Amino acid sequence: MIEPLPPGRARLIGPYQLLGLLGAGGMGEVYLARPAGAPDPLGGLVALKTVRADLDLDDGFRIRFRREIDAAGAVRSPHTASLVGGDASGRLPWLATEYVPGPSLAEAVIRSGPMPEPVVREMGAGLARALADMHAVRVLHRDLKPGNVLLGADGPKVIDFGIAQAFDATQLTRTGVVVGSPGYISPEHVNGSRALVPASDVFCLGAVLAFAATGRGPFDDSDMAAVIFRIAQGEAELSGVPPQLRAVIEECLRSEAGTRPTPRQLADMLLPEGRAIREPFPWTEAIRGQLAAHAAGARAVAEAAAPSAAAPPAPPAAPHPGGPALAPTPVAVPGDRRGNKGLWIALAAAATVVCVVLGAVLLPGLLEGSGGGDKSGGAGGGGAQPTASASDAVRTEAGPAVVPGADAGRTGDFGAAAADVSGKPEGWQPWHVRIANGRVECVLADTSLVCGGPQRITVLDAANGKRRWQTGPGRAGTGPASVAAVTGTTVYAFEDGALVALGLADGAEKWREPLAGGARVTDSVQSDGVLYYATRTTGTGAARIFAHQLTGTHTRKWDKPWDDPADEGELLFADGRLVAVGDAVTVLKGTDGARSGSTGPGDVTCRTPVLKGRALLCAGPNGLTVVDVTAPQNRRTVADGVDIAYRPAVTRDGTVVLSAEERVYAFGLADGRQNWATPDAVDYSGAPVIVGDHAYLVTEGFLESYEFARGSQESPANRKAYSGWPDGSNSRVDPETVSLLAKGDVLFLSFEDGSVLSGYAP
Incomplete structure (x- = not known):
C-alpha cells in the first residue's frame, strides 16, 4: 500500500522527511512524510503532495497549485483531511495534509x-456535512x-481539492472542457464548468452513495458518450439500492x-432529526480490517525510516496565504495492479484530473474573434497577471486614462463622465x-x-477594435504582460521580466528597467x-514594494521589504x-515608504479590498469590515450578516454597492444604513461597478443595471438587464475574470x- 521511495528522490521537501510513496500521477506524486x-x-505523519521534478512549471501551474492550497485553507471540517502547510512558490511546490x-x-x-444501508447513511451524512462546511x-x-x-x-474524510474552486476565484479551466470524473459528474458539469453550483456537489454525492450501496456507479457504461448522455438525460440505474x-x-x-x-437537508434525510454520527464509527468488520x-503499513514504514542525521530541525509549517483556516487537498489517481498487492487505489493519491472534452455538447468558445479587429490572436498560455490601476489624476493629451476599477x-x-455620450470615441460602433x-x-x-x-501588449482603436500595434511575444517563463499605467503619450507596462516605457x-x-532576477510582479x-x-522572488519567496517615478527622470523613489506571509x-x-493587503494590512507613506500602521x-x-x-x-x-487605515485598530461592520460574493463598488458620495449570492444591496458607508436591496432573490450574482x-452588475452571462440614486430602501429604481452581453452573445463566464471599462455611455469588456x-451600456 506504501511504495518505497523512487531511486534518486530527495529525502526532504520543505520541512518534511519523505518516508514512502503513496501514489503517483501524470504530473505529481504523493508521499507519506513527517x-x-x-x-x-509516528509523530506528525502527513500526506505530502508535490510535482514531478522534471516538469517545467509556468506561472499558470503555480496559480492552479496555489488555488489548491487556498481551497484547502478555506475549509475547516471534521469530515475533511486538514491542511498542515503548503508552498506554491518554491522550486518544487508542495502541500501537506493530515495522513x-x-x-x-x-x-x-x-x-x-x-456497504449495508446503515453504514451508507452514516457515511453519507458525514460527507454531506463536509460539503456544507465547504460551501x-x-x-x-x-x-x-x-x-x-x-x-x-x-x-469518512473528503480529500482532493485539486480542482476545487472558490465561488469567487478566478476560473482556470478553458471553455469547452469539463473538469471532473466521468460517471460522477452532474448535468451542470456537462453544460460547462462555469455552470457549477453547490447543488452540483450534491449530485455527485448521490452518485457516490449509490456506488457505496451497490458497488457500481448509477451512470456506469463502457462507452464514455453513453455515460454523458445518461447523466444529461437523468437515466440513473439504481436497482439494488435499498428502497x-x-x-x-x-x-x-x-x-x-x-x-x-x-x-444540510441531505444529512438530515440520511440521519433524521440531525442525529450525530455514531462514535466509534460503525464500519463493517471487513473495512475495520x-x-x-493501512495503519500497520504506515507504522512499519515510519519506524523503518530512521530520522536522517543530516536532517535539519523541523521549521514551522509554511504559512497558508489565505489566513489561518486550514483543510485538505491530496488528489486521486486511477487504481492499478502492482504485483500481488491487489487493486491499488491511493490513500491520498496523486493527481490525475480527468478533463473530458465534449465537443458540441459544451458551450462554444467565448466570443470567437469577429468584427472589424485583428483575429490572429496572441501566443502563449493563460496565467494571472498584475492588475493595472491608476488615479483619476492621470491624464493623456486628450483626457483622463481609465483603468479597471476606475481609480487607485x-x-x-x-x-459621471462615463455616462456622458459626448465622451464616446468618434466614429464608434459596437465591435468585438x-x-x-x-x-x-x-x-x-x-x-x-x-x-x-499572456505574453504581449496590444493596442486597439477604441472606436472599431482594429489593432494599432503589438509587442513581440515575451520569453517563456517570464510571466504575462500587464499595463501598469498610461501617462501623457507613454504606456508603462511589465513585460518580459522588466518595467518598460513604450x-x-x-x-x-523609450526605456527598460529589468526586474531583479527571479522576481515577478504581484500587483501594481x-x-x-x-x-x-x-514583487516576489521565485525560490526565496522574498517580497518587496517599489515606488518608481514615471514622469520626468523616471527614477526609483524607494523600495521596502514586504514581510507579509x-x-x-x-x-x-x-x-x-x-495600503498593501495580504494576510495583514500594511500602511505606508507614499512619499518615502515609511510604515504608518498595520494589522497582524x-x-x-480582506480578500477583495x-x-x-x-x-x-x-x-x-x-x-463588510471597514478599517480606518490611519488607526487600523479602529474597525466597524457594514451590512452585518450579508455574505458578499464580489469586490464592492463605492460611489464618490460614499454609497457602497454589494453583491451577495441572491441579492444586490446599497449601503451608506458613513452611517452603515441600507439604502436599498433588490426585493426578490435571484439565481445569479455578479461584480458591481458604478457608471x-x-x-x-457583471454576472455570469449578462449585464444588469440599477439606477440607485432615486431608489427606495425596499428597491432600487429602474432595474433592467441585458439578455446577454452587449454584442448579443450568451456565453457564460466567471464575473471575477471580466474587466470592464466605461466611457461615453460605452462599455469595453475583456x-x-x-x-x-465594446457595446452600448444598458
Whole structure:
C-alpha cells in the first residue's frame, strides 16, 4: 500500500522527511512524510503532495497549485483531511495534509463489497456535512467521487481539492472542457464548468452513495458518450439500492439543480432529526480490517525510516496565504495492479484530473474573434497577471486614462463622465475581437485601448477594435504582460521580466528597467505619476514594494521589504497612503515608504479590498469590515450578516454597492444604513461597478443595471438587464475574470479567453 521511495528522490521537501510513496500521477506524486528531525517516528505523519521534478512549471501551474492550497485553507471540517502547510512558490511546490490511515471508498468497496444501508447513511451524512462546511466558506469540490473519499477510523474524510474552486476565484479551466470524473459528474458539469453550483456537489454525492450501496456507479457504461448522455438525460440505474435509501439518492440526482436538497437537508434525510454520527464509527468488520492494515503499513514504514542525521530541525509549517483556516487537498489517481498487492487505489493519491472534452455538447468558445479587429490572436498560455490601476489624476493629451476599477483605490466608480455620450470615441460602433489565448486586461487612454495579455501588449482603436500595434511575444517563463499605467503619450507596462516605457502612438521603446532576477510582479497601482508595485522572488519567496517615478527622470523613489506571509497581495492608494493587503494590512507613506500602521496576520480577512479615503473596505461572508487605515485598530461592520460574493463598488458620495449570492444591496458607508436591496432573490450574482448614477452588475452571462440614486430602501429604481452581453452573445463566464471599462455611455469588456468587446451600456 506504501511504495518505497523512487531511486534518486530527495529525502526532504520543505520541512518534511519523505518516508514512502503513496501514489503517483501524470504530473505529481504523493508521499507519506513527517517533520524532519521529529523524535517520534509516528509523530506528525502527513500526506505530502508535490510535482514531478522534471516538469517545467509556468506561472499558470503555480496559480492552479496555489488555488489548491487556498481551497484547502478555506475549509475547516471534521469530515475533511486538514491542511498542515503548503508552498506554491518554491522550486518544487508542495502541500501537506493530515495522513488518514485507511482505504479510499473505491478500494474498500472493491475489496469488501457494497456497504449495508446503515453504514451508507452514516457515511453519507458525514460527507454531506463536509460539503456544507465547504460551501459555507464558498468552496466547491467539483470532483467528488469514490476515490476522493478516505475511510478513517472516526469516519469518512473528503480529500482532493485539486480542482476545487472558490465561488469567487478566478476560473482556470478553458471553455469547452469539463473538469471532473466521468460517471460522477452532474448535468451542470456537462453544460460547462462555469455552470457549477453547490447543488452540483450534491449530485455527485448521490452518485457516490449509490456506488457505496451497490458497488457500481448509477451512470456506469463502457462507452464514455453513453455515460454523458445518461447523466444529461437523468437515466440513473439504481436497482439494488435499498428502497428508502434509493428515495434519498433520487432526490440528489434530480436533473434540475434547484430541486436537489442542500447538504444540510441531505444529512438530515440520511440521519433524521440531525442525529450525530455514531462514535466509534460503525464500519463493517471487513473495512475495520482494511483500516488496521493501512495503519500497520504506515507504522512499519515510519519506524523503518530512521530520522536522517543530516536532517535539519523541523521549521514551522509554511504559512497558508489565505489566513489561518486550514483543510485538505491530496488528489486521486486511477487504481492499478502492482504485483500481488491487489487493486491499488491511493490513500491520498496523486493527481490525475480527468478533463473530458465534449465537443458540441459544451458551450462554444467565448466570443470567437469577429468584427472589424485583428483575429490572429496572441501566443502563449493563460496565467494571472498584475492588475493595472491608476488615479483619476492621470491624464493623456486628450483626457483622463481609465483603468479597471476606475481609480487607485479600486472603488469601481467610473464617474459621471462615463455616462456622458459626448465622451464616446468618434466614429464608434459596437465591435468585438480576440487578441490573445488567455486573459487580457485593458486601459482606456484617449482613443486607444491598451491591453496586457499572456505574453504581449496590444493596442486597439477604441472606436472599431482594429489593432494599432503589438509587442513581440515575451520569453517563456517570464510571466504575462500587464499595463501598469498610461501617462501623457507613454504606456508603462511589465513585460518580459522588466518595467518598460513604450510610445502610445507606435509602441516604440523609450526605456527598460529589468526586474531583479527571479522576481515577478504581484500587483501594481499608480497615482500622480508614481508607480507602486510589489514583487516576489521565485525560490526565496522574498517580497518587496517599489515606488518608481514615471514622469520626468523616471527614477526609483524607494523600495521596502514586504514581510507579509501571503503569496499574493493587493496594493491600493488614496490620500497619499499606500495600503498593501495580504494576510495583514500594511500602511505606508507614499512619499518615502515609511510604515504608518498595520494589522497582524489574520486579524482582518480582506480578500477583495477597496480603499475609499482612509476607509479600507474588506468584504467577507458576514458583511463588510471597514478599517480606518490611519488607526487600523479602529474597525466597524457594514451590512452585518450579508455574505458578499464580489469586490464592492463605492460611489464618490460614499454609497457602497454589494453583491451577495441572491441579492444586490446599497449601503451608506458613513452611517452603515441600507439604502436599498433588490426585493426578490435571484439565481445569479455578479461584480458591481458604478457608471454615473447607475450600478452595473457583471454576472455570469449578462449585464444588469440599477439606477440607485432615486431608489427606495425596499428597491432600487429602474432595474433592467441585458439578455446577454452587449454584442448579443450568451456565453457564460466567471464575473471575477471580466474587466470592464466605461466611457461615453460605452462599455469595453475583456475576458479570460483573450476576447475584447465594446457595446452600448444598458
